[in-house]
Amino acid sequence: MKRPSIKDIATLAGVSVATVSYVLNKKEGQRISEETRKKIFNIAETINYTPNKIAKSLKTNTTKLLGLIVADISNEFYSHMARNLEDKALKLGYTLIIGSSDENAEKFKKLTELFSQQQVDGMIVAPVAGSEKTLENLINNKYPIVTIDRYLKEVEIAGITINNQEIAETTTHLLLKKDFSTIIYIGYKTELPHLLDRQYGFEKAVRSSEKPVEVQYILVGLDNIAKEVHLQLEMMLGKTPANAALYFSSNKLAVAGLSYIVKNNIKVPEQVSVVAFDETDAYDLFPTEITYIQQPIEEMAEEAIKLLDEQISNYTATGKRVTLSAKLVPKASLK
Amino acid sequence: MKRPSIKDIATLAGVSVATVSYVLNKKEGQRISEETRKKIFNIAETINYTPNKIAKSLKTNTTKLLGLIVADISNEFYSHMARNLEDKALKLGYTLIIGSSDENAEKFKKLTELFSQQQVDGMIVAPVAGSEKTLENLINNKYPIVTIDRYLKEVEIAGITINNQEIAETTTHLLLKKDFSTIIYIGYKTELPHLLDRQYGFEKAVRSSEKPVEVQYILVGLDNIAKEVHLQLEMMLGKTPANAALYFSSNKLAVAGLSYIVKNNIKVPEQVSVVAFDETDAYDLFPTEITYIQQPIEEMAEEAIKLLDEQISNYTATGKRVTLSAKLVPKASLK
DNA sequence: CTGAAAGCGCTTACAG
DNA sequence: CTGAAAGCGCTTACAG
Numbered sequence: 001m002k003r004p005s006i007k008d009i010a011t012l013a014g015v016s017v018a019t020v021s022y023v024l025n026k027k028e029g030q031r032i033s034e035e036t037r038k039k040i041f042n043i044a045e046t047i048n049y050t051p052n053k054i055a056k057s058l059k060t061n062t063t064k065l066l067g068l069i070v071a072d073i074s075n076e077f078y079s080h081m082a083r084n085l086e087d088k089a090l091k092l093g094y095t096l097i098i099g100s101s102d103e104n105a106e107k108f109k110k111l112t113e114l115f116s117q118q119q120v121d122g123m124i125v126a127p128v129a130g131s132e133k134t135l136e137n138l139i140n141n142k143y144p145i146v147t148i149d150r151y152l153k154e155v156e157i158a159g160i161t162i163n164n165q166e167i168a169e170t171t172t173h174l175l176l177k178k179d180f181s182t183i184i185y186i187g188y189k190t191e192l193p194h195l196l197d198r199q200y201g202f203e204k205a206v207r208s209s210e211k212p213v214e215v216q217y218i219l220v221g222l223d224n225i226a227k228e229v230h231l232q233l234e235m236m237l238g239k240t241p242a243n244a245a246l247y248f249s250s251n252k253l254a255v256a257g258l259s260y261i262v263k264n265n266i267k268v269p270e271q272v273s274v275v276a277f278d279e280t281d282a283y284d285l286f287p288t289e290i291t292y293i294q295q296p297i298e299e300m301a302e303e304a305i306k307l308l309d310e311q312i313s314n315y316t317a318t319g320k321r322v323t324l325s326a327k328l329v330p331k332a333s334l335k
Numbered sequence: 336m337k338r339p340s341i342k343d344i345a346t347l348a349g350v351s352v353a354t355v356s357y358v359l360n361k362k363e364g365q366r367i368s369e370e371t372r373k374k375i376f377n378i379a380e381t382i383n384y385t386p387n388k389i390a391k392s393l394k395t396n397t398t399k400l401l402g403l404i405v406a407d408i409s410n411e412f413y414s415h416m417a418r419n420l421e422d423k424a425l426k427l428g429y430t431l432i433i434g435s436s437d438e439n440a441e442k443f444k445k446l447t448e449l450f451s452q453q454q455v456d457g458m459i460v461a462p463v464a465g466s467e468k469t470l471e472n473l474i475n476n477k478y479p480i481v482t483i484d485r486y487l488k489e490v491e492i493a494g495i496t497i498n499n500q501e502i503a504e505t506t507t508h509l510l511l512k513k514d515f516s517t518i519i520y521i522g523y524k525t526e527l528p529h530l531l532d533r534q535y536g537f538e539k540a541v542r543s544s545e546k547p548v549e550v551q552y553i554l555v556g557l558d559n560i561a562k563e564v565h566l567q568l569e570m571m572l573g574k575t576p577a578n579a580a581l582y583f584s585s586n587k588l589a590v591a592g593l594s595y596i597v598k599n600n601i602k603v604p605e606q607v608s609v610v611a612f613d614e615t616d617a618y619d620l621f622p623t624e625i626t627y628i629q630q631p632i633e634e635m636a637e638e639a640i641k642l643l644d645e646q647i648s649n650y651t652a653t654g655k656r657v658t659l660s661a662k663l664v665p666k667a668s669l670k
Numbered sequence: 671c672t673g674a675a676a677g678c679g680c681t682t683a684c685a686g
Numbered sequence: 687c688t689g690a691a692a693g694c695g696c697t698t699a700c701a702g
Contacts, residue, residue, distance in 0.1 A: 055679035282617035390695035
């Protein structure tokens with residue numbers, strides 16, 4: 001049973017395919033008598049006609065498909081982002097194609113190629129280290145594209161970021177005001193600018209601090225996060241830490257660190273204080289409520305789609321960047 | 336700058352588009368002299384040609400696009416499933432379009448229509464209550480489709496499920512063997528068969544139990560899960576429970592319940608024992624390691640894609656169902 | 671070894 | 687108010 005086409009309707013209605021196309025697509029009014037309209041709608045209904053968007057796409061050169069590349073869709077931050085993007089996209093009639101780059105520049109490139117071949121109208125991407133060339137090519141070809149979460153230093157590209165450095169700095173100042181003997185920054189060994197910004201903000205605040213404070217860093221790679229964090233925390237905190245503060249620069253790192261804390265029965269905030277970038281449902285299972293930095297995911301998604309839709313409508317890539325504000329949500333984990 | 340087409344290559348190479356098409360697509364050998372091949376490949380390379388899959392799709396009636404409908408992509412179970420499906424799909428050359436139904440039959444239907452219009456080659460869906468008609472229509476139209484996670488009683492449809500009832504029964508027997516004064520089942524108010532199966536398994540084990548045991552049920556709706564679970568647990572457990580066991584039929588419910596337990600400083604497993612369906616990173620932050628039932632997500636994804644690919648290759652919908660085994664992962668939370 | 675041509679299902683300027 | 691026709695970028699049977 002072949003899927004019915006516009007031609008089938010035309011034949012059944014005794015009119016041309018052009019007429020059918022006009023009736024089915026055009027805003028009410030103009031052309032076509034009410035009688036033929038009715039007839040065509042009826043036939044379309046009874047034979048269960050649905051348009052073939054592929055054919056339409058070929059003609060109109062627009063697919064209403066958007067490509068989304070995240071580092072890993074199973075990561076909580078990205079799955080929430082994806083969900084918000086999905087909702088915002090749907091409102092403008094777009095559907096999302098999704099791919100995970102695994103922080104691999106080669107795979108990232110493959111995905112952009114795949115999406116471009118699928119003729120997506122635009123892409124929303126979280127760039128990975130080493131993807132500069134890929135993005136530059138896309139931009140040079142006027143491919144509508146926006147970045148989310150991340151950006152790349154050398155590439156001028158439209159996108160959404162948050163005030164990573166600023167919020168990190170503010171938060172750190174807050175830590176510095178309380179008299180911790182040690183502040184430990186837990187972050188990534190990385191070149192990704194948005195993550196480095198978080199670290200710069202932290203360092204900047206530390207440098208400007210009046211009173212001296214001992215600062216330590218735990219910087220981990222992307223593999224075996226939990227194990228690395230546990231090991232290093234053990235060395236630094238020992239079993240009976242006193243008056244330390246931990247600054248986690250992502251929710252994954254926080255989960256890794258908090259799991260160490262729970263397992264060793266360290267009291268928060270009595271023995272160590274905790275503040276973390278990003279939220280996660282997991283905090284609910286920790287004995288103390290966690291102070292965290294909240295990114296405006298919904299707003300980020302909305303702005304990203306808006307920015308992309310503008311580019312698509314104007315057939316251009318722009319370098320327009322939007323910066324949104326994360327905010328600190330104070331809870332009991334910070335003394 | 337228009338995207339180069341096969342025609343541009345043909346012109347530059349001084350051959351026909353047919354020849355270009357053959358060279359670019361066909362397995363090595365046959366037809367076409369090595370010389371023209373070389374030339375065509377070179378030109379394609381230098382003008383940066385990438386095929387327009389839309390055009391190909393229109394001709395070949397296949398898009399290499401798969402539609403995935405989950406209840407909510409930001410739900411941990413589904414985002415992990417999506418990730419696994421993505422990987423398996425990519426291996427067979429498919430790309431995933433994703434949509435969230437929000438347990439809403441109307442939205443579910445909209446998504447299938449959208450995907451069908453986008454001419455996806457097949458769909459992987461987690462059906463919602465009330466989506467029987469929608470699925471039957473799809474199947475009647477020979478649309479390749481498989482269900483994941485869930486199934487519907489009245490519809491014969493290919494798909495992957497796990498041994499929900501059986502694993503629930505086995506696990507409950509384990510609980511019954513230990514001398515708990517009370518066993519509380521925490522599940523959903525729902526019509527979804529796969530969730531009811533978990534409850535049937537539990538009930539069946541309870542009925543067959545030799546020694547009498549007090550059994551209570553907490554059944555919640557989909558909204559405000561945390562609050563409802565907290566309230567009911569408070570009534571049933573009080574502040575100082577003794578010797579009770581909690582059986583959570585999903586990870587979301589478990590997180591809700593465990594957060595109550597943590598906040599009230601109830602000791603696991605000393606005061607209550609806990610077992611939960613599905614895993615989540617959140618367990619890491621709970622003081623006691625949680626005993627949970629592990630679904631073979633990767634295998635489920637692999638089988639789903641395989642089943643779907645078979646249907647696509649054979650142009651048919653089948654009712655073939657695959658059942659995989661979840662297994663209990665014993666940890667300290669079960670005394 | 672290679673090309674001319676039809677056709678996939680639409681849209682849309684043009685003509686009447 | 688309506689239709690004939692070209693064309694989007696491919697694939698592929700057919701002919702040579």
